[in-house]
Amino acid sequence: MRAVTLACVSVVGLLAGGASAQDAVQWRVEDGGNGHWYSVVVASPGVSWTSAKATASGRGGYLASLRSTAESNFVKTLAAATPGAFVGEPSYQVGPWIGASRVPGANLWQWMGGESWSFTNWCAGEPNGGSGEPYVHLSRTATSICWNDRENVAFGVGNPSFVVETHTRPAGLAGPVWWPQSAGGNGHWYELVVFAGATSWQASKSAAEARGGHLATLTSVAENAWVFSNVAQFANGWWCGQDCYGPWIGGYQDRNAPDFAEPAGGWRWVTGEPWNYTAWEPNLPNNAVAMQDFLHLYGPSSPTTFFTPASFWDDMNTEGPVVSMLVEYEADCDGDGTVDIGQILDGSRSDTNGNWIPDCCEYTAGCCPGDITGGGEVNGIDLAAVLSAWGTDGQSKFDCDVDNDGIVNGSDLATVLSGWGPCPQ
Numbered sequence: 001m002r003a004v005t006l007a008c009v010s011v012v013g014l015l016a017g018g019a020s021a022q023d024a025v026q027w028r029v030e031d032g033g034n035g036h037w038y039s040v041v042v043a044s045p046g047v048s049w050t051s052a053k054a055t056a057s058g059r060g061g062y063l064a065s066l067r068s069t070a071e072s073n074f075v076k077t078l079a080a081a082t083p084g085a086f087v088g089e090p091s092y093q094v095g096p097w098i099g100a101s102r103v104p105g106a107n108l109w110q111w112m113g114g115e116s117w118s119f120t121n122w123c124a125g126e127p128n129g130g131s132g133e134p135y136v137h138l139s140r141t142a143t144s145i146c147w148n149d150r151e152n153v154a155f156g157v158g159n160p161s162f163v164v165e166t167h168t169r170p171a172g173l174a175g176p177v178w179w180p181q182s183a184g185g186n187g188h189w190y191e192l193v194v195f196a197g198a199t200s201w202q203a204s205k206s207a208a209e210a211r212g213g214h215l216a217t218l219t220s221v222a223e224n225a226w227v228f229s230n231v232a233q234f235a236n237g238w239w240c241g242q243d244c245y246g247p248w249i250g251g252y253q254d255r256n257a258p259d260f261a262e263p264a265g266g267w268r269w270v271t272g273e274p275w276n277y278t279a280w281e282p283n284l285p286n287n288a289v290a291m292q293d294f295l296h297l298y299g300p301s302s303p304t305t306f307f308t309p310a311s312f313w314d315d316m317n318t319e320g321p322v323v324s325m326l327v328e329y330e331a332d333c334d335g336d337g338t339v340d341i342g343q344i345l346d347g348s349r350s351d352t353n354g355n356w357i358p359d360c361c362e363y364t365a366g367c368c369p370g371d372i373t374g375g376g377e378v379n380g381i382d383l384a385a386v387l388s389a390w391g392t393d394g395q396s397k398f399d400c401d402v403d404n405d406g407i408v409n410g411s412d413l414a415t416v417l418s419g420w421g422p423c424p425q
Contacts (some may be wrong), residue, residue: 024170027074037170037235038064038075040082040096042161048152049135052097052162053112058197058323060235060244061166062307063099065111067119075163076145079138085161086140093140096161100136100147109136113165114306122147138163166235167308176329176341176356177231179223186223189329189341190216190231192247198239200318201294204248204325205270212341212356215250216326217269224279227326228311232297237324240307244299245316247324251275251295253315263287263315267295281312291317297326333361334368370419372398378419386412 027033043052049063056063066072079085079096086093099112109117123139127149137159139148153159172192179185193207201215208215218224232247239245250270253260260266263285267275281300285292298314299305316322329341341356343349349358349367360367370378372385386400386408394401394408402412 037166042084046158048158056164060238061164062112064163064165065113087160095138096163097137102134168233171236172234191327192237194324208327213327213329216328217250239321243301246297247326248296253293285315368423370416377422
């Protein structure tokens with residue numbers, strides 16, 4: 001990985017309480033667009049260009065680059081339709097920041113996204129601020145919306161809004177997504193969990209396990225590609241500076257492993273699965289900073305792919321600017337062959353505390369504790385098993401000690417009788 005300035009990450013939380021965003025709109029390719037997504041974020045009581053830039057990075061994007069008449073018109077229409085995006089008198093209003101800034105020490109302008117500078121839409125007489133006004137925003141005059149240069153006004157009294165551009169949809173579906181066997185999958189569920197700010201790999205691992213899952217283990221080309229496309233690529237799970245830093249996954253470097261060596265030795269999955277497949281970005285891992293022992297998804301930059309999430313992997317230290325995690329759910333606590341979380345989502349298992357673990361697995365001996373013989377219902381066969389093991393430890397062909405108190409007795413019989421009939425499905 002490249003060195004990253006982490007101070008910017010905190011700005012995401014700074015603006016979160018006083019900022020609202022219009023739903024992002026895609027400039028569709030079939031409409032002549034680039035397929036990118038744009039949202040106008042209204043920041044009360046105002047925001048500087050540099051703070052807006054940092055917040056756009058925290059959203060997995062950047063301040064918008066308006067490189068053609070068509071793109072400029074698309075964004076201007078979006079801004080004009082956003083309440084609060086412009087403030088001032090009807091004859092002249094200050095509007096959202098965009099991603100243009102003056103090259104330091106030169107009379108040249110540049111886009112935050114690194115694209116070529118060829119199209120402009122300056123208001124009459126602009127730019128006129130010289131080096132003292134190095135940033136660009138939209139202004140609304142009596143007749144049009146155009147560009148103006150301005151100083152980096154302090155947070156709280158700056159411009160009322162800014163335009164964020166992302167290469168991928170800003171946010172995916174809320175909650176876990178199923179990779180079914182019918183689609184070539186493994187039957188597991190995956191979820192992108194986005195934090196309020198940068199979060200360590202260790203904290204993410206604990207959080208994933210508390211949800212009844214684990215940090216995702218992407219052990220094949222197919223799994224890595226499917227999870228990225230369907231769960232992980234959404235911009236809200238990425239922090240994009242020059243490169244894009246995506247969610248933590250379940251790989252780590254075991255410094256006590258016999259094959260440990262920097263930078264590529266000793267890598268393991270949290271589940272203990274074999275480490276047979278990798279998707280490192282070319283030239284990685286590199287342990288560029290000490291203790292880069294943890295794995296996350298990564299979108300490297302190039303002259304044509306700035307700010308683009310990708311399914312590559314990167315080694316990162318635990319203090320990296322990672323704002324999300326990928327959780328994989330595969331637990332089947334009742335042993336019925338179906339992943340628990342799918343049964344919770346379809347309503348066949350209750351989960352009153354919302355931790356993605358069926359209540360019956362947390363609070364009883366199982367989701368059908370009286371089904372001693374595993375027949376799918378509690379019936380006379382289970383009753384006979386208990387009676388034949390009466391007074392013993394119950395550990396014979398079947399485990400008849402339902403309550404695990406060391407002896408088969410009346411409490412085990414009561415469990416069978418109270419659960420009589422078909423098991424919950």
